[in-house]
């Protein structure tokens with residue numbers, strides 16, 4: 001049985017994993033099992049498939065909205081241990097949302113690296129603790145097994161200084177208070193797929209829209225990040241399932257001063273109770289809102305689309321124009337109504353949708369006459385994690401740092 005790499009990707013509403021068998025060449029691997037526990041915080045649902053698409057596991061937790069990430073992680077790791085011949089694992093690769101100024105590329109997990117990443121948990125409270133918990137669990141179960149941390153922030157290291165700076169007094173920038181950007185593994189994967197599918201477009205000015213429970217946009221020029229909507233934390237930019245996105249900082253001061261909210265209460269409000277959930281008063285899951293006919297649900301969807309088009313237009317300005325837009329992640333891949341409404345608001349940039357192609361979920365959803373092309377490309381953060389993990393492992397065996 002070939003050697004394999006396990007990848008773990010803890011998002012804000014999901015725990016995704018894949019088993020990649022190593023396929024000859026140093027970094028090449030193919031996913032033989034993919035699975036996820038999705039709907040964490042609403043209706044957890046565990047699904048796993050083999051490479052041929054056959055279902056290996058399905059489990060639901062009725063009334064599981066309050067089940068914490070940690071309990072679901074234990075379930076996931078127990079399933080992996082029981083079903084995936086883990087004795088052939090050569091490494092485990094983890095998505096880690098925040099690398100801060102500490103990491104510009106993937107890193108072997110050591111106690112020192114782990115301690116550094118823990119200091120960043122307050123900057124990514126919905127993710128970082130869930131990214132680090134499996135490292136500790138696996139280190140206890142399999143102490144000799146190499147683990148590699150792959151960062152969401154690393155891909156955005158190509159942003160020019162002007163895009164990374166926050167307009168605060170300089171001393172804060174010196175201590176790392178700057179824009180980092182997230183969803184980098186997803187954007188790296190999208191840039192690569194785009195290079196294969198449409199090389200002329202990949203060389204141009206492209207906005208990639210990662211619309212999941214967490215949502216952001218990235219301005220890509222020749223496959224490199226020039227700007228992105230998330231910043232110092234994954235709270236910035238687009239409104240999301242439960243996160244506010246960009247907000248007038250004066251509103252935050254008002255919440256503290258007029259409503260007497262503590263820092264912890266403001267944090268909870270902005271990360272857990274805002275965004276689609278807050279505006280709809282119903283749910284942070286776009287599926288629930290699209291299925292609802294309440295005025296508040298419709299308003300939440302309208303605001304999401306309004307802000308999406310506004311942020312995409314801002315990134316078009318960062319790029320000096322727009323040649324294409326790529327939709328990806330949960331909403332981007334599966335919600336044609338949101339794509340259509342966003343494209344309609346971007347018509348002024350020369351984007352003309354092909355409604356039938358959009359409804360069918362084809363890769364190219366813009367009309368042949370459209371000046372700006374629109375595409376749907378399913379993301380695969382796990383594939384990037386597997387690649388970075390194997391590269392980092394090979395470099396560590398040769399005693400070299402892995403290049404990102």
Ligand SMILES: Nc1ncnc2c1ncn2[C@@H]1O[C@H](COP(=O)(O)OP(=O)(O)O)[C@@H](O)[C@H]1O
Nearest residue numbers: 011013014212213214285286329330331334335
């Ligand atoms: N068919 C669909 N229609 C609309 N939204 C969907 C659909 N499928 C998934 N989603 C949205 O995608 C989100 C999950 O996206 P995903 O990228 O997996 O999330 P995460 O941010 O946890 O990685 C869900 O919260 C849901 O809002």
Ligand SMILES: CC(=O)OP(=O)(O)O
Nearest residue numbers: 011012182212214234
């Ligand atoms: C950074 C972030 O928001 O990630 P996710 O969309 O996976 O929650």
Ligand SMILES: [Mg+2]
Nearest residue numbers: 011012212214
């Ligand atoms: Mg995600």
